[in-house]
Structure formats: structure tokens, C-alpha cells
Amino acid sequence: MAGRTLTLVGIGAIVGLALAGCGSGTPKADKSGQAVTGTVTVSAAASLTAAFQEVGKAFEDAHHAVTVKFNFAGSSTLVTQLTNGAPADIFASADEANMDKAEKAGVLDGKSQDFARNRLAIVVAAGNPKAITGLKDLVRPGLVVSICVPDVPAGRYARQALTKAAVAVPQGSQELDVKSVVSRVSLGQADAGIVYTTDVQDGGAKVAAVTIPDDQNVIANYPISLVKHGSNPSAAKEFLAFLVSQQGQAILARHGFLGP
Numbered sequence: 455m456a457g458r459t460l461t462l463v464g465i466g467a468i469v470g471l472a473l474a475g476c477g478s479g480t481p482k483a484d485k486s487g488q489a490v491t492g493t494v495t496v497s498a499a500a501s502l503t504a505a506f507q508e509v510g511k512a513f514e515d516a517h518h519a520v521t522v523k524f525n526f527a528g529s530s531t532l533v534t535q536l537t538n539g540a541p542a543d544i545f546a547s548a549d550e551a552n553m554d555k556a557e558k559a560g561v562l563d564g565k566s567q568d569f570a571r572n573r574l575a576i577v578v579a580a581g582n583p584k585a586i587t588g589l590k591d592l593v594r595p596g597l598v599v600s601i602c603v604p605d606v607p608a609g610r611y612a613r614q615a616l617t618k619a620a621v622a623v624p625q626g627s628q629e630l631d632v633k634s635v636v637s638r639v640s641l642g643q644a645d646a647g648i649v650y651t652t653d654v655q656d657g658g659a660k661v662a663a664v665t666i667p668d669d670q671n672v673i674a675n676y677p678i679s680l681v682k683h684g685s686n687p688s689a690a691k692e693f694l695a696f697l698v699s700q701q702g703q704a705i706l707a708r709h710g711f712l713g714p
Contacts, residue, residue: 491519494689495541497532498524499548499676500631501572501608501649504656505709506546512705513696520689528606528631529553536561536681543684544693546676548572548650549607553677563687566679569698571712573671574608574615575651576664577639584645586664589619592646599624600635600644608632611672612648618670636661650674652710675714 498506503526510522525532525542529552536542537559545562546569547553553566578586584597592599601623602609609628616623626644629635635647640660654663678697680690696702703713 489519490517490689490692492686492689493521493523494543494686494693495523495525495684496544496546496693497536497540497542497681498526498544498546499529499532499607500526500633501548501653502526502546502676503633505652505706505711508705508709509697509702512701513693516696517689517692520692522693526631526633528602530555530605530607531630533559541685542681543686543690544678545681546678547607548674548676549610550675550677551610552607553679556679561682563680563682563684566677567694567698568675568677568714570676570703570706570714572650572652572674572676572710573712574611574648574666574674575654576666577636577647577649577654577657577661578645578664579639579642580660580662582662582664586646588664589616589621589648589666589670592616592624592648593622597624597626597645598643599626600629600638600647601626602632602635602649603628603630606631607674608635608649611674614672615648615666615670618672650710655710673712676711 506524513522514520529547529549533552533555536545536556545556556562576586601612604610613623632649632653635649636653636657638644639647651663654661684690
């Protein structure tokens with residue numbers, strides 16, 4: 455997408471304002487001096503759920519007059535919602551392709567900026583009872599494997615990884631988002647799945663990760679943008695600043711995300 459080569463400085467320039475005055479009972483002001491209050495609505499890829507919920511809480515702690523509301527789904531689903539007029543101030547995608555679709559649909563306010571990266575892993579039940587060691591094992595007879603549909607970034611990345619490993623797409627369910635894949639494995643409805651490493655980390659004690667080697671793996675870039683006609687642009691800009699600040703990036707890292 456044109457403009458994605460911009461550095462984090464463009465958004466990060468207002469980081470100081472986003473963090474200044476923590477603990478004050480008075481709503482903080484944005485760069486223009488306007489008080490930052492109200493609700494900021496963030497439509498974000500499902501793989502960001504746990505990390506963004508923590509980011510949102512930390513942002514609310516720093517901005518006592520602001521509430522963060524999240525809408526999590528597959529990136530392609532979010533683009534459809536936005537183009538159909540769903541309310542949002544911010545869109546965070548798990549890939550550049552769906553951000554490009556949003557831009558071409560005219561729903562973005564300005565250019566997007568990459569803020570994190572991710573990589574794939576095989577999710578299995580805790581203890582790895584099927585003794586899965588890599589992608590080649592996913593086509594063993596009798597295994598039930600869950601991946602995302604091709605329109606979802608994780609589904610497309612999974613197919614790219616399988617192609618690199620010279621492995622056919624395995625038999626099993628195709629889900630609309632990565633959380634559904636992890637859920638099926640956690641509940642014993644699937645023996646394995648392909649998701650992001652962060653999804654396995656946030657999946658709890660019932661699941662574990664099998665590493666996909668670098669030569670078969672795919673790195674996902676996560677772009678974010680303001681949404682045109684958002685109801686709270688001032689708070690949205692402050693949220694973006696907080697996300698790329700040292701504190702926001704540290705939260706993402708704790709959940710397994712790589713830096714942009």
C-alpha cells in the first residue's frame with residue numbers, strides 16, 4: 455500500500471502526549487489541545503484479542519475519561535463490516551491485503567502503519583498426544599486438522615507455509631478466525647491446527663505449540679489505520695500513539711508479537 459513505508463515516528467510523535475499526566479483526574483488534551491474523552495471503537499483482527507484487551511486497559515488507565523470498545527473478527531470480515539458502514543474509529547488488520555481492500559473501499563482516514571509482526575505455529579492439545587512434529591505430519595491418515603478459510607490472513611498464510619513444506623492442505627474444518635481454530639483443538643474437536651504463535655500462547659493450558667521452522671514459516675505484518683468518519687478521532691489518535699509507545703509495544707511483546 456502506498457505510504458506504508460512511513461516510520462513509526464509519524465504516529466509516535468504524540469506518544470508523549472498520550473502518556474503525559476497519568477493519574478490526573480482532568481481529561482488530557484490531544485495535540486490540538488482538545489480534551490480526550492468518550493469512547494474509541496477499535497475493529498481488530500481476532501489474533502489481537504488478548505493483547506489488545508491488555509493494551510486497552512492500560513490506555514484507559516492512562517486516559518481516565520476514555521473507554522475503549524473492541525470488535526474482534528477475521529480481518530476480511532472486519533473489512534466487510536467497515537464497507538457496510540459499521541462504526542469504528544480504528545482498523546487493525548492481520549495482513550496488508552485486507553488493509554489495502556479497506557483503503558480502496560474509501561473507509562480509511564489517511565495511510566496505514568505497520569505496528570507488529572507475527573509468525574505461524576501448529577497448535578496441538580497439551581502434551582501433544584498425536585506426536586505431531588511438523589507440517590508434514592498434518593496429512594497423516596485419521597488426523598483432524600483445522601485451519602482458517604483462505605480469505606482470512608491466517609488461512610492464506612497457512613496455505614503458503616504448507617506449500618513451502620510441499621504438503622497438501624489437510625482434511626478438516628475451515629474456520630473464520632484463528633480463535634475458532636484454537637477452540638476446536640482445545641475442545642478436542644480437532645487434533646491440530648495452524649494459527650499464530652500468539653494464539654497458542656494466549657490459548658491456555660489445554661493447548662501447546664509445535665514450531666514451524668523458518669524456511670517453512672510466514673511472517674505476518676499487522677497494519678493499523680484511522681477509519682474515516684470515526685466518532686472520536688482525537689481519542690483514536692491517542693490510542694495509536696499509545697500502541698506504538700514503549701509501553702504499548704511491551705504489552706504486544708508479552709503476548710508474543712514481534713516488533714514492526
